[in-house]
Amino acid sequence: MxxxxxxxxxxxxxxxxxxxxxxxxxxxxxxxxxxxxxxxxxxxxxxxxxxxxxxxxxxxxxxxxxxxxKGGDADGKKSQAQPEKTVLVALDPFVLNLAEQGRFLKVTMQLELSDPTYQQMITEKIPQIKDAIIILISSKSSQSIANPEGKLQLKDELLLRANQVIGKDVIRNLYFTEFVMQ
Missing domain, CATH: 1.20.5 (Single alpha-helices involved in coiled-coils or other helix-helix interfaces)
Structure with a gap:
């Protein structure tokens, strides 16, 4: 080294x-x-x-x-709000002629009331409401109510007519529960 x-x-x-x-x-x-x-x-x-x-x-x-x-309290639980009571009035099924020859519509609907206290008033006016529904639907053509927009327009017109018959805005909404065209 x-x-x-x-x-x-x-x-x-x-x-x-x-x-x-x-x-x-x-x-x-x-x-x-x-x-x-x-x-x-x-x-x-x-x-x-x-x-x-x-x-x-x-x-x-x-x-x-x-x-x-969402209105919950500190424990993470939702506060118990009183749900709004909804009253539905079922109407008998309608089988109606449409404006065209040989075309039919079978429709069943329910009326939603804005207040449960109006249920008695509605049941008394059912014949007048049915008459307004029959006159309005039989004036429609199958093409005008075949698409979703046409059904919504018909629904709005029926709701307006029914409230006009009663004289107040008692009916909040109208629901089609059956809608069949032939």
Whole structure:
């Protein structure tokens, strides 16, 4: 082994007369490599924990806003509001001639009342309501009520006529429960 005076490194003499620096054990360089992955894992865990915390907090606030927006109380239960009582009056099925020769419509409907106290008034006016329905539907052609828009228009016209017969806006809505054309 030779000592280089300029650098202070020791060298091993080779067969050809060349010398190379002696290898020193790299104990010091291995320790920082082990610490770097540990620091990287720690940073990754902190970042993941932060993201999970942000998601949890935003989920909590979103949930609490939705519950409060729907009228719930602090326990997350919806407050018990009294549901509006709906009264439906069923009409007998109608089998009617349409405006074209040989075309028929079988329709069954129900009337939704705006107030349950009007039920007696409606039952007394059923013959007049049926008359208005028969006159209106028999004036329609099958093409005018074949598509959804035509059915909605017929529904609106029937609702208007029925309320005109009664004299007040007693009927809130009209529902077709059967609608068959032939």
């Amino acid at each position: 030779l000592l280089d005076r300029e650098t202070g490194n020791s060298h091993i003499l080779m067969k050809r007369g060349l010398y190379m620096p002696e290898e020193k054990p790299e104990v010091e360089s291995e320790q920082p490599q082990k610490e770097k992955p540990a620091k990287g894992k720690l940073k990754l865990l902190i970042m993941i924990a932060g993201v999970v915390l942000i998601i949890a907090v935003s989920g909590f606030f979103t949930y609490s806003l939705l519950i409060k927006g």
